[in-house]
Amino acid sequence: MSEQTPRIVVIGGGYAGVLAANRLRRRPGLDITLVNPRPQFVERIRLHQLAVGNDDATEPYEDMLGEGIRLVVDGATRIDAAARQVELASGATLDYDYLIYAVGSTGAVTAAVPGAAEFGYPLSELEQAQRLADRLRDVPAIAPVVVVGGGLTGVEAAAELAEAGRPVTLVTDQLTPSLAATGRKSVAKTLDKLGVHVIEGVTVARVHAHSVELSHGTTLPSAVTLWTAGFGVPGLAAASGLSTDELGRVLTDETLTSVDDERIVAAGDAAAPSGLPLRMSCAAAMPLGAQAAHTVLARLAGDAAAPISLAFAGQCISLGRKFGTMQLLHTDDSPRRGYVGGRTAAAIKELICSTTVWALRREARKPGSYFWVKGNWRADRLARAEQPVPAP
Structure with missing residues (x-):
C-alpha cells in the first residue's frame, strides 16, 4: 500500500455504501470518498410512497455522511483493479488503496415479454419512481392500474395505490413467495380489504x-x-473484469473480499459471498x-478480517399506511409459521423505516454505533437445507 x-473509495451511496463510509471513520486519518450518481440519499424502501405522493423518499447527504467524507456526484464507469483506479463518467479518475463496491440493485424489466420494456414502469430507483409518479398524475384516478409481480415491491406498490383510491389489479405467478403460507394469507386478506384484485398463477404474455x-x-x-x-x-x-x-x-x-483482488470488498445487494448471496434488502x-x-480496517491494521x-x-411489508404484515423468520432468512399483521405490523414497518435513516445519521456522528443481530447465516441455511421440508 502507498505510504500516503x-x-x-466507496462506490454507491445507498444503505450499504453510506454505512460502510461512516463506519470507516472508526480509524482516524483515512481519505474516504463516496461516489454516487445522485446528490441525495434515496430511501428505496419508501419509493412506493413517492409514487403516490406521500413521501419524497430522499434525504440530504449532509445529514447522512460523517465529517471528512468526500462526496463525488458522478457515475463510476470502470474499475481498473491493476492500477487501483475508478474511472468516472465525467472523465475523472479516483485512485484508491481499497475499494468498497456497494452499487446496489435495480429493477430488471425482461426483454422476453414484448412491450414490457417499452410500456412497463419499474419501481426500484428514484428516477423510476418519479417517472411513475408523473404518469399517475397524468391519468384519472379511476383509470385501471396493473401491477406485475407479487414480490414485496409489487405488493407494497399495489396496496399503496389502492389505498389512494386507484383500481388496482396485481398479476403474479405466486403472491409473496418469500413468506410462509400464514403470512401470504394475511397479505392476501389485506389486499382484498383494500380492493386489490389479485390474479395468481399466471404470467404476462405482452x-x-x-x-x-x-x-x-x-x-x-x-x-x-x-x-x-x-x-x-x-x-x-x-x-x-471482476x-x-x-x-x-x-x-x-x-x-x-473479491475472489480476484484483496483490495476490493463488496457489500449489499451487489455482493455474492461464497456463492450464497443474501436476500437483496435493506435488512442485509x-x-x-x-x-x-471492518474488513478494510482489519487489512489496514495488518489483522485477519473476520467472516x-x-x-x-x-x-x-407495508400494505398502505394503515396495515402491514411482518413475517417472522428463522435466523437463515427462511419463514416461520408465525407473523404479525394489521395495524401493529404497519407501526413496526414505519418504525423500521424511520429508524433506518436515524441509524445511518447516528453512525455518521458516532462511527461504530450501528448494531445488528449476529449469527452464522450461511451455516444455518446449509443446515436447514439438509432437513426434511415441513408441511406448510
Whole structure:
C-alpha cells in the first residue's frame, strides 16, 4: 500500500455504501470518498410512497455522511483493479488503496415479454419512481392500474395505490413467495380489504400502452402498468473484469473480499459471498456495509478480517399506511409459521423505516454505533437445507 494517507473509495451511496463510509471513520486519518450518481440519499424502501405522493423518499447527504467524507456526484464507469483506479463518467479518475463496491440493485424489466420494456414502469430507483409518479398524475384516478409481480415491491406498490383510491389489479405467478403460507394469507386478506384484485398463477404474455395480455388469453385494461417482477444489479463489476455470478454480483469470500483482488470488498445487494448471496434488502445491506468496512480496517491494521456474521428475525411489508404484515423468520432468512399483521405490523414497518435513516445519521456522528443481530447465516441455511421440508 502507498505510504500516503490510505485512500478508500466507496462506490454507491445507498444503505450499504453510506454505512460502510461512516463506519470507516472508526480509524482516524483515512481519505474516504463516496461516489454516487445522485446528490441525495434515496430511501428505496419508501419509493412506493413517492409514487403516490406521500413521501419524497430522499434525504440530504449532509445529514447522512460523517465529517471528512468526500462526496463525488458522478457515475463510476470502470474499475481498473491493476492500477487501483475508478474511472468516472465525467472523465475523472479516483485512485484508491481499497475499494468498497456497494452499487446496489435495480429493477430488471425482461426483454422476453414484448412491450414490457417499452410500456412497463419499474419501481426500484428514484428516477423510476418519479417517472411513475408523473404518469399517475397524468391519468384519472379511476383509470385501471396493473401491477406485475407479487414480490414485496409489487405488493407494497399495489396496496399503496389502492389505498389512494386507484383500481388496482396485481398479476403474479405466486403472491409473496418469500413468506410462509400464514403470512401470504394475511397479505392476501389485506389486499382484498383494500380492493386489490389479485390474479395468481399466471404470467404476462405482452404489455401494450393501454392493456396487458395474460398467458391464459385474458386482456386487462391498464392505463399504467407497473413492472416489479425481478431485480438485477449494475454491470460495472462484470464490465471491469471482476468475477461475478449470473446476476452480476461480485463473487467474494466470507469476508466480502473479491475472489480476484484483496483490495476490493463488496457489500449489499451487489455482493455474492461464497456463492450464497443474501436476500437483496435493506435488512442485509446495512450489516454487510458495516462488515465490509471492518474488513478494510482489519487489512489496514495488518489483522485477519473476520467472516460475515448476520442473522435474520423478520420481514416487514407495508400494505398502505394503515396495515402491514411482518413475517417472522428463522435466523437463515427462511419463514416461520408465525407473523404479525394489521395495524401493529404497519407501526413496526414505519418504525423500521424511520429508524433506518436515524441509524445511518447516528453512525455518521458516532462511527461504530450501528448494531445488528449476529449469527452464522450461511451455516444455518446449509443446515436447514439438509432437513426434511415441513408441511406448510
